[in-house]
Each structure stands twice: as structure tokens, then as C-alpha cells.
Amino acid sequence: MTNLKSPKVLVVDDDEDACYLLQVALTTAGFQVITAENGRDTLAVLETERPDIILLDLNLPDIDGIALCRRIHDCYAALPPPILMITGTKDDRLVNEAFEAQVTDFITKPVNFTILKNRIKRILREQETLKKLETVNLKLTKISQTDSLTNLANRHHFQIIFFQEWARSIREQQSLGLLLCDLDAFKQYNDHYGHLSGDACLQQFAAILKASVNRITDLVARFGGEEFIILLPNTDTSGIRKIDNRLRQQLADAAILHGNSRVDKLLTYSAGGIAIIPHQNLLPNDLIGLADRALYKAKANGRNCTVMASGTAGSS
Structure with missing residues (x-):
């Protein structure tokens, strides 16, 4: 269950200054922040951490953000965390490719921190709703398959x-x-x-x-x-x-x-x-x-x- 009082945000950006500003802004807004500089570090972090949302730069030194998005989804058998991609591109082809890779949403550079904070909150609310729906669907599926008296298969x-x-x-x-x-x-x-x-x-x-x-x-x-x-x-x-x-x-x-x-x-x-x-x-x-x-x-x-x-x- 996502802790909406203090959600965990993984910031992936190789620009130290940009990463620092994001970390300060998000921490001030009440988020827990962990960081990674590149794709390799991100995958290493995901082995031990379960962020509530990932803030991902499109351009990384070792692997591009779209390819990393695909890798992130491969890491999770269950519902993966939403990915908010940071980009300065206006290339529709890249945007479409990113959505096909299951990027949740975009935010453009230069980042407006007020918009960023509210967009993260909106995405987390939607994610929480999805989790609740998934739980309800699992319960309904079990009910439809189970004999109510004996709890055996019907x-x-x-x-x-x-x-x-x-x-x-x-x-x-x-x-x-x-x-x-x-x-x-x-x-x-x-x-x-x-x-x-x-x-x-x-x-x-x-x-x-x-x-x-x-x-x-x-x-x-x-x-x-x-x-x-x-x-x-x-x-x-x-x-x-x-x-x-x-x-x-x-x-x-x-x-x-x-x-x-x-x-x-x-x-x-x-x-x-x-x-x-x-x-x-x-x-x-x-x-x-x-x-x-x-x-x-x-x-x-x-x-x-x-x-x-x-x-x-x-x-x-």
C-alpha cells in the first residue's frame, strides 16, 4: 500500500545540479527521495527498494530512458511503479515510443516544481485507485471460483x-x-x-x-x-x-x-x-x-x- 503521507520517489538523472534541485524540491514537498545517476544504478536500486514513483530523465549516459523504462517493467511481476519522464524533447516519435514503453506521463524542462509536485500526487492517487481495483478484482475472481460454504473450488x-x-x-x-x-x-x-x-x-x-x-x-x-x-x-x-x-x-x-x-x-x-x-x-x-x-x-x-x-x- 502506498504511504500517501510520505511517498518514495526515485529520481534518475545524471545531471548533478538538476538532480539536487529535484531532491530539494521534492523533500520540501514531503516526499522521500532516493537518487540514481544512470540506468545501471537504477536497476541496482530497484533490487532493494520499491519506489512509489520513478522520475526518469529521457537522456542518460549508459541507456536511454525509454529502454530503461522497458527494463524497469521487466523487473516487476506485479504492478510496476508509475514512471514520470522528464524531457525537453518535442519529438512526437519519441513521445509515442515512450508511451508504448509504458511511461505514465511526461513533464517538460525546465521543470516547474509546483506542477511536478501536483502531477506526482495525481499519479499516486490514480495508482492507489488501480491497486484497490486490482484487489477487488482478485477478490471477485476468487469468489467466482470458490464454493462459499467449503472454500473449495466450485x-x-x-x-x-x-x-x-x-x-x-x-x-x-x-x-x-x-x-x-x-x-x-x-x-x-x-x-x-x-x-x-x-x-x-x-x-x-x-x-x-x-x-x-x-x-x-x-x-x-x-x-x-x-x-x-x-x-x-x-x-x-x-x-x-x-x-x-x-x-x-x-x-x-x-x-x-x-x-x-x-x-x-x-x-x-x-x-x-x-x-x-x-x-x-x-x-x-x-x-x-x-x-x-x-x-x-x-x-x-x-x-x-x-x-x-x-x-x-x-x-x-
Whole structure:
């Protein structure tokens, strides 16, 4: 967050007198000032400092201001600091080139310090607004991708990632795994304990699901109601069984009471799994359909078990 009471300005100018006057004027106006004489020094400063704005002379001895502007933007993966370029040029071609290099604005020589001070303040206000908008957009993106109850990925986000992994698995001819889980007798759980306790149970199971996977590429999502799905790229049938066994052990260790359960009055789940190497003649939703039919068989087999659908499994 930019500290608007004392923003940090990096002044880049090889003219000692001009640099000194800028430093005095900006310090008097309440800014923190750091300086650099050339492009090399500027890049060195940026390794340890994060200025709120850079005041950059167009003409430098080792690298021109436009090229340095590009280098500065390359230094930042996130939002780079705004760059206010000082120039005496009236060459429209250079001005256009500078804007293409993402210079924020210009101020002309000789510098009017009152205009400079107010222009810096305006740019910093705009930058602060951009940061706030970026934060809001990130939050909105997360909300749009997340199930509000369990904080897992929602079904919509799962579908997006699933289709991406499907296409990648076709290209690389790698096995893609799914494990579709459904809590056993969950309607009876809600009837017995109430919906608030049911929500808490879903949250607890979601946390156990998330703890059962450990690769960044694995995705756990709430598929709907008490149904959850795990996407497992580069995973074969044996890999899915390992995840399933770990999940069952963690759920048993949690010992979530379920008065209507057939198994020691504890919460259990049924699951359908599948792992295949996708191909052009198979649609992504076909894989979900196969996992769903396997889940149905697990329910028919008495619940608290996992059925693996048949498929051509690749290697993990």
C-alpha cells in the first residue's frame, strides 16, 4: 500500500545540479527521495527498494530512458511503479515510443516544481485507485471460483480447469484421473443433526479432502450438495487408490459421528474413480459420466466403498 503521507520517489538523472534541485524540491514537498545517476544504478536500486514513483530523465549516459523504462517493467511481476519522464524533447516519435514503453506521463524542462509536485500526487492517487481495483478484482475472481460454504473450488471453476487438463493430457498422452465422492446417508445426517450441523460436516469433510492431496496440480471441488470431486492429472488407477485410501484413513481418524450410519455410527463416503488417457473420440463429460456410474455402483454395493470404472489407464 502506498504511504500517501510520505511517498518514495526515485529520481534518475545524471545531471548533478538538476538532480539536487529535484531532491530539494521534492523533500520540501514531503516526499522521500532516493537518487540514481544512470540506468545501471537504477536497476541496482530497484533490487532493494520499491519506489512509489520513478522520475526518469529521457537522456542518460549508459541507456536511454525509454529502454530503461522497458527494463524497469521487466523487473516487476506485479504492478510496476508509475514512471514520470522528464524531457525537453518535442519529438512526437519519441513521445509515442515512450508511451508504448509504458511511461505514465511526461513533464517538460525546465521543470516547474509546483506542477511536478501536483502531477506526482495525481499519479499516486490514480495508482492507489488501480491497486484497490486490482484487489477487488482478485477478490471477485476468487469468489467466482470458490464454493462459499467449503472454500473449495466450485463446479464452474472445476469445469474450466478440467477442460484445460483434458486438452493437455491429450497433447502429452498422460493419464487423467477423477475421484467422485458422495457422503453416505447425508440426508439422514441433516434430518438427525440439523442443517447447520450438516454444513459444518461438509466443511470438515472438505478440509479432509483437501488434506488428502498434496500436488499443486490436483484440484478438489464441491460438485454439488454432498458430492465432491478430485481432479488428478498424470495419475493412474493405482494413484487414485492411494488417494482414496489416504482419504478414508483421514476420515476414520476424524471420527465424525453419524447416528444413522451403518458403520460404527461414523460418517463414511462412497466413491467412483476412473483414470484414462483422453483421446479425441471421448468428451470430457464422458469421463465424469463414467465416474458417476462407478459411484452409483459403490452405493448399490452397500456404500462406504470405492468402485473404479474400467478404462485404459496410463502411468502415473
